Amino acid sequence: MLDVKDYGIEMWDETKIADFRRTLLSWYDREKRDLPWRRTQDPYAIWVSEIMLQQTQVVTVIPYYERFLEWFPTIQDLAQAPEEKLLKAWEGLGYYSRVRNMQTAAQQVMSDFQGQFPNTYSGISSLKGIGPYTAGAIASIAFNLPEPAVDGNVMRVMARLFEVNYDIGDPKNRKIFQAIMEIVIDPDRPGDFNQALMDLGTDIESAKNPRPDESPIRAFCAAYLHGTYDKYPIKEPKKKPRPVQLQAFVIRNHQGEFLLEKNTKGRLLGGFWSFPIMETDFLAQQLDLFSEENTPLEIKSQKQVFEQGYQLQPVWTDRLFKPVKHTFSHQKWTIELTEGLVEQTSLSNQHELAWVKEEDFPNYPLASPQKKMIQQYLDTH
Incomplete structure (x- = not known):
């Protein structure tokens, strides 16, 4: 074990560690x-909450959590959920690989653990998308494992407690904090101990505007104590984050329906529907415009690329919209x-496309x- x-x-002596545990848990x-x-x-429910709480605030998670368990009350329900419903349940939470990994993990539970959520740290860690933090949270809260x-x-919190002079953002330093926690964690109430530190770290000991004078520890x-x-x-x-310029095409037919495209798996926001969209710097998308003799053809405008790629001939309007x-x-x-x-209403089979009425967007x-693009269009229209 790391020293x-x-x-x-x-590190504190045993007496101080015991006093710290009592103080924190009280x-x-x-x-x-x-x-x-x-x-x-x-x-299962604890797992759902922990995955949702990654990169998302508690107040945002609560209604998602309750709806998710209503739609998928068991691991089997999650394992068998259709992709559209799964993504709809996660819509707005972001980081959509999380819910895809959850479904894969649910399928693992069904196939490898006879439908029973594993009750050991190693078993929990073997599931797709569950790292050391989530495994520790589930093991301690659900199964009272230290x-x-x-x-x-x-x-x-630990960096301040022990004046740890290592960058908490560097993944290789996580082992230091793991080793500290293995020493100080309460063996009788590990789940409560972990959650107490979570509560403390999100409020009194927060990253911005902490209130150290109010800290119970x-x-x-x-x-x-040292003024540091x-x-x-x-x-x-x-x-x-890297800036990316994009062009979205808001195409309507004579029935007032909007053209939506399903993003392919493997792309950012794969599985979700949106207006057809491409990067403004789209030269890389036009590599196929070079002939076999390697003679470059005329570089087309974005509208021309859209017309060619989607086999549609829109009448383009001059309406201006605020960038999203x-x-x-x-x-x-x-x-x-x-x-x-x-x-025309016929669509190219080279893309997964659909004509959708405004009132059917929620489906x-x-x-x-x-959602922001839709709102901007409706506000301007």
Whole structure:
């Protein structure tokens, strides 16, 4: 096991560790948030909540969590769910690989664990999309196993408690915080201990505007006692998301229906429906415009590329729309809208396309950028 002393961390003695556990858990018993997933020991429900809570605030998650369990009350229901319904249940939460991995993991439970959620850390960790943090959370909360659940909140609290001089954003340093937690975790109430640190890290010990004077564990906190609180945790700034310019085509037929395209799997937002969209810098998409003799053909405008690719001849309008902006963790989209009207209703079979009435939009899984495009179009129309 990793020795934390090798990383300049002075660990407490057993008496102080026991005192810390009592102090933290007494505060949690008084102040813990009443959350729906804390009213159950069902590992499936706890798993759903933990996956949803990744990169998403609690207040946003609650209605999604309740609806998800209503639609898919058992692991078998999740394993057998149609993709459209699965994505609809997750619509708006983002990071859609999470729910795809959940379905794969549910299928693993059905095939490898006879439909019973595994009750060991190694079994839980073997499931698709479950990393060390989530495995620790499920193991400790659902099965009372003394497994740490080390996420950004916990690392932040530990960094301040022990003045850890290692970047919490560097994945290779996670083992340091894992080792600390393995020492201090309460063996009798590991789930409550982990959740107490989660609550503390999201509120009093938050990344922005923490309130150290209100912390129930301030008497144990080296950074608080030494006046170095502002230094911790150490974290290098994230890379800014790459700007991406896109063009979306808002195409309507004579019946007032909109053209929607289903994004292919493997692409960002795969499986979701949206207006046809392409990057403004679309030269790479035109490589097929070079002849076999390697003679470049005339580079076409975006509208021409659309007409050729979708086998439609819209009458383009001159209506102007405010650009739609949406930021992912790694990309920052700016989407320009172009409107076109067509008489024909036949569609190319080279894309998965559908004519959809405005009132039927809720029946299709639509990601946040598409919802913003629809709203911008309707506000301008």
